[in-house]
Amino acid sequence: MFAKATRNFVEEVDPGGLLIPVRSLNDSIALLTVVVSQKRFWFWQKPKHLPTDFNLNDILTGDTPITPVLTETDFIKYNGTYGDNIQGTMDATFIHSNVNMEGKDSSKLQFSFGSLKKDEVDVRRLLQDSKNRLLDMSHCLIQQIKKKRQVFGVVKERIVTSQPCSVIEEVQQAEQCTGTLSLCEPKSPKVSLKDNGSLSKDSNVTMEIPTNTTLAYALIDLEVKHDGRYELCLMSNKGGFEVDGPTQKSLMSVTGAPGGQNNPGVSHLTRELENLRAHFQLLAALPASSRSSLLKGITALTQDRAALGALQSLLDRTLLEKSANMADVSEAHKRSIQPVLEVLKEAERLSEAQTERSVSLLSALHLIISALDELTCDSLAALRVCSSPDVLKIMELLVQHLSGSRESPASGAEVSALPEDVLSGMQHLFASSGVSLQRDGDTARSQIKQMQQAGNRPLIMCIALRGLHSLV
Template sequence: MFAKSTKNLLSEIDPEGSLVPVSRLNDSDSLVPLGLVIKRNRYWFWQKPKYLPSDFNLSDVLVGDPINPVVFETDFMSFDGKVVDNKSGSVGADIGPGSITVGGAGSSKLHSSFGNLKKQEVDVQKLLQDSKVRVLDLQHSLVQQTREKQREVLAVVKERIITTQPCTVTEELQRDGSCTGMFGFNQKIKVSVNDKGKDIADYDTNISLNIPPKTIIAYGVIELEVSKTGHFELCLLGNVQGGFEVDAPVKVKQAVPVGASPGKTRSKLQKDLEEVQGQFKVLSKLPANTRSSLFQHISVLLENRSAISVLENALEVLCDGTQPDFSKLDQASAVRPTLELVQEAAGKGPTQTTPSGPLQQNPKTVLTATHLLISSLEVMNDSTLRVLKSCCTHVTLQAVLHIVQNMASNRKSSLKDDALAVLADKKVFEKITELFGSCKVSLRKEKDLLITEISNPQDRRPLMLCIAVKGLACIAPPT
């Protein structure tokens, strides 16, 4: 609940900015000015980094005297918003000075009121002067452990957004396509489910999450570029990334690109898909019963976005060569059965013959292929996952696969093609159109042709759609 409320706030006030939403209340105490945060870069090139607050600040890992930051505090803004959203996800907004109000029409409602917020900022000019000749203690445990991870970077907290009064996170949900949610002060969490057609129309569950004043709800960081000697520089520009000098470049998990035919110009979408094409081949070569079971588990997970996030995190841990804590995984959510299935498939991969004898298949291959698919689903919103699940039949997925392949190649699809015969069903065509629309791709008919148009070439959502569809189509059993 807390993570959802902070993420929702930043989606309105800082959608493409540098602020990081706080996901856990416990992290608030660690996010002091110049507190150390570990930035963990992800496996795939479209994934946003994770930020992990630590129990240390910059002075704890310095050689010599501590650095005492100078901090300025100002009024940030007041936030009071109401969002009414239908299944298509359309939202209207009305923004005024110092406050934001968002509204629309549909089946879900969201009301957010964070009251008056404060902003604290570190004096970066003074920090530059104080840190100019300082050195990190490379023997400190946190520094050593971060250096060992190629994808991790040290950063310090430079700004914080803070609540000034007690607040409570409140949510209200309703079934049958109607979901209302509220995040606000001095409220209680209320969950209401309405099953139409039953004698008992609804029931309420009241829960309350109280948030104290002076709670950090968002923060910004400055990354550190650390030399072999321990001297460091502050990365002040957004396009300058930190890291350790001894680190090798971060390697994104991807297949070897497939060369295009001479004389043909490939789109960026097609190039990105070619980089992960090998992962789809791994999924398609799994035993039929494994593919079918994996498809069934993932189909269940499409109804639970939070469970998809848990599975994505667990798969990332496995890809790093460590074991997730299975005792914390909910068996009913299909997360644990999916992990066990993938691990079993990875451990029983086929062998390859070499001149020196049989070579066991790299077990990480199956893990990374599954992680690729789940990572694409993890960045989708609830409405996209809902409509994707409605398309999860073999024949419908094959039709969508045909369309996305042509979209990536900048080709139009012919409605006379046998692969698109299912589109003759009006309801199926409407579902597929809604799926593409939720990923910012327009889909329309022109005579016997089906045309796709990506509204923003820089948007990652069409790529996520392609990866999800190609991955699911590889494991969907014939019907």
């Protein structure tokens, strides 16, 4: 709830910028706090930032602490309300039974942060104070960071509350099921069973946030030499530790697994999607029942950003650390992600007899979930409107046209029949990923607007859409 509010806040006030949302009220973020940037699996993923209990002075040698020059300025007065309304019905008629299901979900997140302040470190003074200072390379924190080849930095600015404020989340869920089941055999009386059931769940949670709570922060990374000397990375987040061996001048930094270049051009998009083809093919080869269950489970997760992030972190640990420990997952999130994990487990069991594959189902699922987790909250909300199989097929054609693997744009009666709310959702999803989408009658065209500014956003969207389409 708090993490959802801070993420929405950062997406609104600093999209694509340096601000990092605080994930937990338990995170104590002060200026010069040491924050570790955790390595991710895919090169296009933003690093995960883990605040520590130490500040810069704790890991320096010598007895003279650095006393930073601080400035405090008014930042912004901010209040926000975000909501979703989802409803649907299903009618099924069988030989001896009729079933009608109706569901309606609505959620609203309202936060009133009021007037916010920005605390900043004078970086020029910090540069001067850091001259001839050494890090304590024997410090346990530095040893652990270096061993895992991670990057760390210190907090150079933070956005804090200047008055008590609140976050309110309201959730309403209602489901109703009616059915008639008839059993009839020759020379026997007809048996009819009628059932009416309904389930409703309402929750209203208010969180009071005290003054001087950090909502977001920005880092300046450290580039560390063998002898403990360090430099502040002023122009980019490319910190790390100097590496032993022939490539001694290079630095170990946060990199991804597949890919590596950050060229946002169409050729880059085409190449990366081609490199991931085996993942999509593996998902498309699953039995229809498994694909349908996965699509349903993943679509449901897009309604809960925190549960989606919990599944992404769990799959991260499973792939990188070969550990699927769910001890850190809350009970509510376990209930949300368990259906997806059960389908994955069953699909892996059924495919054990197949020949050796270049990728695993775990890796393929991790790819989709990671891409979805990188989308903004608004993009996820727009995607939910467009998650029906027919619309996903149209968006797959747009992805093909965008990546250059299809010369003609998407066209046909399905395009002209798109409802306005679905078309609006598609346009919002594409626009938030740096892609323009235009419909002219029965033709829809997609194009990357400004390649340099778009970065990896078009690629991430295409991976998410192609992954979901693989499950249709």
